[in-house]
Amino acid sequence: MEKGTLFVVSAPSGCGKGSILRPILKEDKSIYYSVSATTRQPREEDVDGVTYRFMTKEGFEELIARNGFFEYACYCGNYYGTPKKPVQDNLDAGNDVILEIETQGAFNIKKEMPEAVLIFILPPSLKELRRRLMKRGSEDEEVINKRMSEAIREIELAKDYDFVIINDGLEEAIADFKAVCRIAKLKKNTKNIINEVLNNA
Amino acid sequence: MEKGTLFVVSAPSGCGKGSILRPILKEDKSIYYSVSATTRQPREEDVDGVTYRFMTKEGFEELIARNGFFEYACYCGNYYGTPKKPVQDNLDAGNDVILEIETQGAFNIKKEMPEAVLIFILPPSLKELRRRLMKRGSEDEEVINKRMSEAIREIELAKDYDFVIINDGLEEAIADFKAVCRIAKLKKNTKNIINEVLNNA
Numbered sequence: 001m002e003k004g005t006l007f008v009v010s011a012p013s014g015c016g017k018g019s020i021l022r023p024i025l026k027e028d029k030s031i032y033y034s035v036s037a038t039t040r041q042p043r044e045e046d047v048d049g050v051t052y053r054f055m056t057k058e059g060f061e062e063l064i065a066r067n068g069f070f071e072y073a074c075y076c077g078n079y080y081g082t083p084k085k086p087v088q089d090n091l092d093a094g095n096d097v098i099l100e101i102e103t104q105g106a107f108n109i110k111k112e113m114p115e116a117v118l119i120f121i122l123p124p125s126l127k128e129l130r131r132r133l134m135k136r137g138s139e140d141e142e143v144i145n146k147r148m149s150e151a152i153r154e155i156e157l158a159k160d161y162d163f164v165i166i167n168d169g170l171e172e173a174i175a176d177f178k179a180v181c182r183i184a185k186l187k188k189n190t191k192n193i194i195n196e197v198l199n200n201a
Numbered sequence: 202m203e204k205g206t207l208f209v210v211s212a213p214s215g216c217g218k219g220s221i222l223r224p225i226l227k228e229d230k231s232i233y234y235s236v237s238a239t240t241r242q243p244r245e246e247d248v249d250g251v252t253y254r255f256m257t258k259e260g261f262e263e264l265i266a267r268n269g270f271f272e273y274a275c276y277c278g279n280y281y282g283t284p285k286k287p288v289q290d291n292l293d294a295g296n297d298v299i300l301e302i303e304t305q306g307a308f309n310i311k312k313e314m315p316e317a318v319l320i321f322i323l324p325p326s327l328k329e330l331r332r333r334l335m336k337r338g339s340e341d342e343e344v345i346n347k348r349m350s351e352a353i354r355e356i357e358l359a360k361d362y363d364f365v366i367i368n369d370g371l372e373e374a375i376a377d378f379k380a381v382c383r384i385a386k387l388k389k390n391t392k393n394i395i396n397e398v399l400n401n402a
Contacts, residue, residue: 156399186380190360198356
């Protein structure tokens with residue numbers, strides 16, 4: 001059984017990551033979308049295993065101790081993290097996996113699994129990113145400024161990703177994402193294919 | 202004006218290179234398809250500038266002396282070669298260029314123009330390649346054996362290409378080729394895009 005491919009996606013908040021991934025996940029049901037785990041209390045809109053995997057604090061800490069997370073962090077007294085097992089189980093079953101994570105987490109995964117494909121989604125410009133963040137209307141100037149400096153810090157790391165997509169139009173960005181997935185699999189198989197062809201003589 | 206991208210395509214005879222490229226060139230009229238030059242006599246079916254660029258022996262040798270070919274060779278007393286100028290003119294005008302050439306020529310071009318994208322088209326297997334060559338019916342056993350050993354020698358070099366496509370179904374191979382073109386341009390622009398985003402602050 002051929003293993004699936006792990007696509008690790010990072011993007012500053014406001015880059016339209018969700019709008020790109022949603023139609024792709026809808027179109028190809030074989031892709032497993034990695035869901036974060038958390039110890040925070042479920043809210044009304046939450047669905048366990050969909051919005052988050054809900055865990056007890058003890059369960060989460062036990063999994064930390066067993067090196068069971070690609071990365072985790074503690075915000076406001078609650079843990080958030082990316083469990084390894086469902087990702088690895090799906091890859092082993094031959095399913096592709098999409099995992100959203102910020103830059104440091106992405107580089108950690110690449111170190112552990114060099115065959116992972118890192119994809120960064122860029123906004124067309126920082127000006128446009130600020131406009132998108134302001135349009136949301138729910139956040140004040142200070143929060144937006146903080147997000148902007150985070151975005152700049154992350155974008156500077158984009159050069160170390162395998163692929164960079166610019167979201168300057170949803171349709172083109174989705175086509176780029178699909179092409180990246182296609183090529184990443186092609187690249188992964190190249191050596192096998194050449195050997196296969198030569199051995200099938 | 203952004204320069205075009207040069208796609209250098211190699212494939213052993215019988216890999217279906219023509220069947221992949223024809224619909225792509227038909228669909229995107231902005232792509233310039235590089236035509237070889239030759240000093241052989243035009244045949245009835247030849248169209249100057251389409252099947253070949255026809256040149257005099259003197260003209261050809263003068264162009265050799267001026268380093269005007271990516272590669273050239275002499276078969277049966279006639280020269281065949283790939284002139285640089287129309288390729289470079291089209292790239293400068295912002296057009297993408299597709300150039301078919303065998304492996305040694307491809308590596309020469311890459312040395313001279315490192316931004317060129319080398320694409321190798323593989324058959325699904327050598328067995329299938331032999332079947333396709335035999336189906337043509339026009340060539341005897343000896344010619345086919347010679348083509349097969351040439352193919353094996355070339356396929357061993359495919360690992361040094363930027364992208365390898367396997368032609369195991371025309372539709373998939375065309376989709377792969379298009380994805381390669383898309384990604385190659387994305388890759389080329391990545392650094393510019395990141396800088397542009399950061400400078401547009």
